[in-house]
Amino acid sequence: MSVDLEKILRPVDHPMTPFPAKYMTLASGEEMVIRQVDRDEIPDILQYVEPLVHVERDFYDVVAARLYSEILAYSRSRYQDQYVLVAQVDGEIAAVVNGRQVTPKLGMSLHTVALRRGLRIGAHAFATKMEYHMDVLGHDEVLIVAESPIGFRRWMIEYQLEKRFDTPHELGGVPSWSLTRELFDRARDTLVVGRRPVPDELLAKARAGILPPSDPPTPPADLLAATRSMYDSTGTALMSQRWQQEVDNA
Amino acid sequence: MRDVYVAGIGITSFTRLEYPLAEIAAFPSMLAMQDSGLTDIEQVYVANMGGPRVNHQTALASAVVDSLSLTPAGAAAIENGPASGSAAIKEGFLAVASGMHDIVLVTGAERMREVNNLEATDFIATLTHPLAEYIYGVTLPSHAAMFTRLYMEQYGVTERHLAMVSVKNQNNAMLNEFAHLHQPITIEGILDSPEAMTNNPYIAEPLRFFDACPVSDGGAAVILVSEKVAKSIDRPLIKLAGIGQATDSHAVHERENPTDLLAVRRAAELSFGMAGLEPSDVDVAELHDAFTILEIAESEEVGFFPKGEGHIALEKGETALDGRLPINPSGGLKGKGHPVGATGVGQAHEIVHQLRGEAGERQVADAKVGFTCNFGGFGNNVICLTFVRED
Numbered sequence: 001m002s003v004d005l006e007k008i009l010r011p012v013d014h015p016m017t018p019f020p021a022k023y024m025t026l027a028s029g030e031e032m033v034i035r036q037v038d039r040d041e042i043p044d045i046l047q048y049v050e051p052l053v054h055v056e057r058d059f060y061d062v063v064a065a066r067l068y069s070e071i072l073a074y075s076r077s078r079y080q081d082q083y084v085l086v087a088q089v090d091g092e093i094a095a096v097v098n099g100r101q102v103t104p105k106l107g108m109s110l111h112t113v114a115l116r117r118g119l120r121i122g123a124h125a126f127a128t129k130m131e132y133h134m135d136v137l138g139h140d141e142v143l144i145v146a147e148s149p150i151g152f153r154r155w156m157i158e159y160q161l162e163k164r165f166d167t168p169h170e171l172g173g174v175p176s177w178s179l180t181r182e183l184f185d186r187a188r189d190t191l192v193v194g195r196r197p198v199p200d201e202l203l204a205k206a207r208a209g210i211l212p213p214s215d216p217p218t219p220p221a222d223l224l225a226a227t228r229s230m231y232d233s234t235g236t237a238l239m240s241q242r243w244q245q246e247v248d249n250a
Numbered sequence: 251m252r253d254v255y256v257a258g259i260g261i262t263s264f265t266r267l268e269y270p271l272a273e274i275a276a277f278p279s280m281l282a283m284q285d286s287g288l289t290d291i292e293q294v295y296v297a298n299m300g301g302p303r304v305n306h307q308t309a310l311a312s313a314v315v316d317s318l319s320l321t322p323a324g325a326a327a328i329e330n331g332p333a334s335g336s337a338a339i340k341e342g343f344l345a346v347a348s349g350m351h352d353i354v355l356v357t358g359a360e361r362m363r364e365v366n367n368l369e370a371t372d373f374i375a376t377l378t379h380p381l382a383e384y385i386y387g388v389t390l391p392s393h394a395a396m397f398t399r400l401y402m403e404q405y406g407v408t409e410r411h412l413a414m415v416s417v418k419n420q421n422n423a424m425l426n427e428f429a430h431l432h433q434p435i436t437i438e439g440i441l442d443s444p445e446a447m448t449n450n451p452y453i454a455e456p457l458r459f460f461d462a463c464p465v466s467d468g469g470a471a472v473i474l475v476s477e478k479v480a481k482s483i484d485r486p487l488i489k490l491a492g493i494g495q496a497t498d499s500h501a502v503h504e505r506e507n508p509t510d511l512l513a514v515r516r517a518a519e520l521s522f523g524m525a526g527l528e529p530s531d532v533d534v535a536e537l538h539d540a541f542t543i544l545e546i547a548e549s550e551e552v553g554f555f556p557k558g559e560g561h562i563a564l565e566k567g568e569t570a571l572d573g574r575l576p577i578n579p580s581g582g583l584k585g586k587g588h589p590v591g592a593t594g595v596g597q598a599h600e601i602v603h604q605l606r607g608e609a610g611e612r613q614v615a616d617a618k619v620g621f622t623c624n625f626g627g628f629g630n631n632v633i634c635l636t637f638v639r640e641d
Binding site: 118 | 268366433434435436438439440443444445446447448449450451460
């Protein structure tokens with residue numbers, strides 16, 4: 001009796017409503033398109049993510065390594081119910097975000113990587129990912145973790161995420177934080193931007209090909225010095241403490 | 251007094267620098283020595299504001315002298331808030347002008363990004379009045395916001411004017427390899443687009459994110475020499491022709507009209523008076539735009555434009571790189587960056603660069619007279635420098 005092992009190894013994806021592309025104007029005046037990519041475009045992205053594995057700054061190495069493995073597994077059908085969104089400026093890759101659907105009501109945010117720093121590119125991409133979970137997939141809650149202090153400030157503090165520490169996150173089994181619908185609605189006016197439909201010309205340029213980043217993050221000149229500043233314990237702790245006080249007072 | 255000249259200049263990138271503070275000071279000093287060809291430094295002044303607090307580094311001047319193998323030269327650190335850089339230049343000037351020394355190295359350095367923005371903001375806020383301001387939570391952004399609100403009401407400055415300063419200076423910074431911010435911005439992106447409020451949120455209304463300078467690390471250095479030394483080396487003759495310094499009340503609310511920056515006005519008058527020049531003689535200026543409103547206000551107080559008309563000159567493009575009086579061709583604090591202790595020296599570096607005709611794509615044509623305004627505290631300790639190319 002023959003066994004088709006691939007049928008056993010390959011997870012069965014559940015149907016997920018596709019993400020409708022959108023665009024936004026950056027502070028630079030450039031238009032950034034954020035769109036969903038299919039498995040066949042993943043190899044293009046992988047070649048731009050791989051160099052970041054060697055950037056020991058702001059946890060780019062950890063995040064890039066994990067993202068690489070996640071989207072590679074997605075492209076080879078070894079990751080269930082994952083989606084990948086890419087942000088492009090003039091076709092050039094600016095950010096990649098991914099996540100997955102755990103249940104029809106629960107999302108799991110995976111990673112956000114800005115391949116061009118500044119201009120809130122990473123923040124815009126993350127907000128778009130949350131919009132996909134909440135408004136398109138209809139999730140009530142998205143579980144989130146941050147690997148870097150920058151991520152912690154952008155997600156946990158800016159969105160004032162709730163603790164779900166009894167639920168291990170798929171990334172490293174660490175305690176989860178949660179974006180609820182209520183929190184998302186509260187952040188919607190200030191953090192979630194973008195317009196639809198994307199003008200045909202913009203969308204066509206983005207779809208024509210994912211171009212390499214012209215100014216990607218680079219390794220630090222002095223690894224020891226970068227390590228000292230990387231942990232950033234005091235500031236994040238202070239901000240976290242202050243925010244907790246606000247929550248308690250409310 | 252003897253005449254004093256700038257014989258050499260050096261600078262680091264203003265950005266996040268992953269080197270110890272003493273090295274950030276030493277590197278541009280070496281460049282300045284290389285630029286001038288002078289190594290027989292007799293006296294070193296090091297400007298710095300945050301070393302003891304932010305970097306756990308005291309006696310910075312001693313460290314710098316040792317790093318550069320300049321012992322047994324004299325050495326002293328100068329702390330004068332964000333005006334530390336120009337205060338050190340003033341001390342260097344006096345050392346040469348008095349005849350005590352012939353060759354003096356003045357360097358400024360700061361490493362602020364060792365701490366996060368929250369701590370950096372608090373560190374800068376320690377320059378405010380400890381009992382009348384700091385203990386109530388006043389920070390420099392909040393000071394600048396209140397100042398801006400008053401300025402808007404009195405003179406008709408709008409958020410669009412502030413954005414115009416941001417765009418001008420940040421785009422100038424694109425032409426400066428040493429600048430912190432190498433991201434062009436547009437009025438559309440930071441003010442008019444549907445996404446502008448998220449791209450450029452209020453940090454202290456009416457000031458937005460792009461109205462404030464970045465938190466930078468960096469160093470800059472100049473070598474000040476006597477006329478005899480200046481004429482013995484093969485460098486353009488750039489004379490430090492005027493220095494003016496003035497102070498104002500520590501607590502801003504004690505000023506009769508808080509929108510009058512009297513220390514700026516007096517420091518500029520003294521500087522121009524010493525140089526025997528008028529504001530109209532200036533070809534290029536570096537003003538202390540830690541917040542966009544300050545460029546507009548200082549451009550009036552130093553005498554470039556009538557009070558309340560700086561924003562009108564801005565609208566007309568007079569302060570643009572190709573305008574009648576380019577202001578902040580380096581990108582200013584807004585675009586080049588603001589490593590506080592180094593800023594005054596960085597301003598002098600840019601002006602000497604311009605007067606030498608070495609500023610490349612951002613060169614102001616035929617610049618012969620340059621001017622800097624280094625704004626310490628919230629305008630309570632200000633130093634203005636006037637430079638003249640003589641040959």
